[in-house]
Amino acid sequence: MLKTPQEPARPRLLPFVFSYWRQVGSWKVYAMLAIMLANIFGGASLYLWVNRLTGDVTDSLLTMKWEKIWPVLAASVVAGVCIGLVSVMSTSVQNFLELRWRTWMTENLQREWLAAHAFYDIEREGALSNADQRIAEDVKLFTTESLNLFFSFLGVIVSMVTYTFLLWELSGVVRFAIGGVDFAIHGMLVFIAYAYNIGSLALMHWVGKRLVGLNMEKQTVEADFRFGAMQIRENAEQIAFYGGAANEDRRLRGLFVRVRHNTAALIIRRAKVMLTSFTYSHLFTALPTIAALPLYLSGQITLGGVTRVAGAYSMLSGSLNFFSQAYQSFTDWIALANRLRDLEWAIHKARLRQSGFAVAQRPAAALETGPLALLDPLQRPLARIQPLRIAPGQRWLVRGPSGVGKSTLLRVLAGLWPYGAGEVALPQGAKIMFVPQRSYLPTGPFKDALCYPHAPDDFDDGHCRQVLAICGLDQRITNIAAYDNWRQQLSGGEQQRVAFARVLLHAPDFVFLDEATSALDPELETRLYTALVQSLPNAAIISVAHRPELARFHDHVLEIGAAAPLATGKIA
Secondary structure, three states: OOOOOOOOOOOOHHHHHOHHHHHOOOHHHHHHHHHHHHHHHHHHHHHHHHHHHHHHHHHHHHHOOHHHHHHHHHHHHHHHHHHHHHHHHHHHHHHHHHHHHHHHHHHHHHHHHHHHHHHHHHHHHOOOOOHHHHHHHHHHHHHHHHHHHHHHHHHHHHHHHHHHHHHHHHHOEEEEEEOOEEEEEEOHHHHHHHHHHHHHHHHHHHHHOOHHHHHHHHHHHHHHHHHHHHHHHHOHHHHHHHOOHHHHHHHHHHHHHHHHHHHHHHHHHHHHHHHHHHHHHHHOOOHHHHHHHHHHHOOOOOHHHHHHHHHHHHHHHHHHHHHHHOHHHHHHHHHHHHHHHHHHHHHHHHHHOOOOEEEEEEOOOOEEEOOEEEEOOOOOEEEEEOOOEEOOOOEEEEEOOOOOOHHHHHHHHOOOOOOEEEEEEEEOOOOEEEEOOOOOOOOEEHHHHHHOOOOHHHOOHHHHHHHHHHOOOOOOOOOOOOEEOHHHHOOHHHHHHHHHHHHHHHOOOEEEEEOOOOOOOHHHHHHHHHHHHHHOOOOEEEEEOOOHHHHHHOOEEEEEOOOOOOOEEEEO
16 A cells, blocks of 8 residues: 655755755856945945935035035936946846856755656645746745845944944934933934834734735746647647637636736735835835934034935835835745745655555566556556566556546556556566556657657667658658657647557567547558568557557557456456
């Protein structure tokens, strides 16, 4: 029986986020990080310089000291150019960091997804939706948002420290008396700025906390809608024959209803966040000027000083306001991080799954099994197969009613089916090929599709044309370099002939055919099986089929009958 392993714990968020930075060892990455940090600190210094120059310009205009205005204006231009250069450099370096991180993350997730048939297990179990979209799209958005938030946060921290000290220095001491008691508050504007922005952040969280769940839902419903439309494109002919356009329209409308409802909820929630932010900020627009008036009226600062105070307050408040403004971006990032973390968890879970079947390779010529008990995913019995020994050159026909487990037996032998119990010993070093009822034909040059899963360079063009001629496709495929979507371009029967041509091209030692001629007429079926037997006389051929005409091409029969509680395979 299949052992049910304890479900692995989901990876923690922070270790997942920092996985790249813990393992990366490239000096280029560290050099780019150093450049970004230098730009952040250098940018803060430039803004301090600009703040001082702004005050000097204002005072020079008030005192009409023309000889001081022009040097200050020239310095302001230089400072502006430097700020622009720093911004361009930061953007370019950050984009290269994003590319390197995305490349590493995509390659790792893709490798893990495709390794050990994890992609097949995830789809079979329905453990996760849109794994491909998470790798192709979510990784890109995640790396971009992560670096944006990280460097913005780092820049905000530097700016907060810088402008806090500047504003503290410019704020001086505000003195006042209440009830005969004198008070002196140092750096009052600093306290006002922090209080204002803490209130803004608390308000944003209260209004926008539902955005995390809505953004996670958004990625799922959008991907489901795209997949539904893609299915129509890939199965256009079948849908047209069935006259199923109206049904597909209803199905897509149903999928889009979820998109519309989610989008509407996001629009409303974001509007509430924006309205709250706008109202809160405009209620306190004049706050820095009002707070600086006591210092100006008492003669502690000049009008240029008021300008500097307002500028420093604005910069500090703007830095602190980052936390409120970035709230929506942060909720997007959390949603992306959780989706990718769930993908990694699903891959890990699939790779740790325990199969009830022990499939191994042994130094023997024949394929051998012990007794095999086949179960469905709900642990219900399908069939019990007696020990098998399939030697090179033998030809086996697997027969039985539909749903009894014939195709499941092939999945067991391929190491794809975990539900059940038994042992399978495969010949070490033997070339084994499984041909399903509908074979995979990748989009691209036809030779790539014919040679799959090998590289097209592994076979010469002459050999490829030869097997196409044997399978009656030489008139259909005149140019093996032609590029197309072959699953749509070729009929079901032509696709099955391509699968046979692929078998003849690869010349496996063991070939398993699962209803591989179901779309062919008897004449073509006979032609292909004759070519297969003649071209591969030493190969073991195992066919799952219902047509009795195929019996003459096989010398062994495995009967799998539907019986309760378990079916028994009989060798005839």
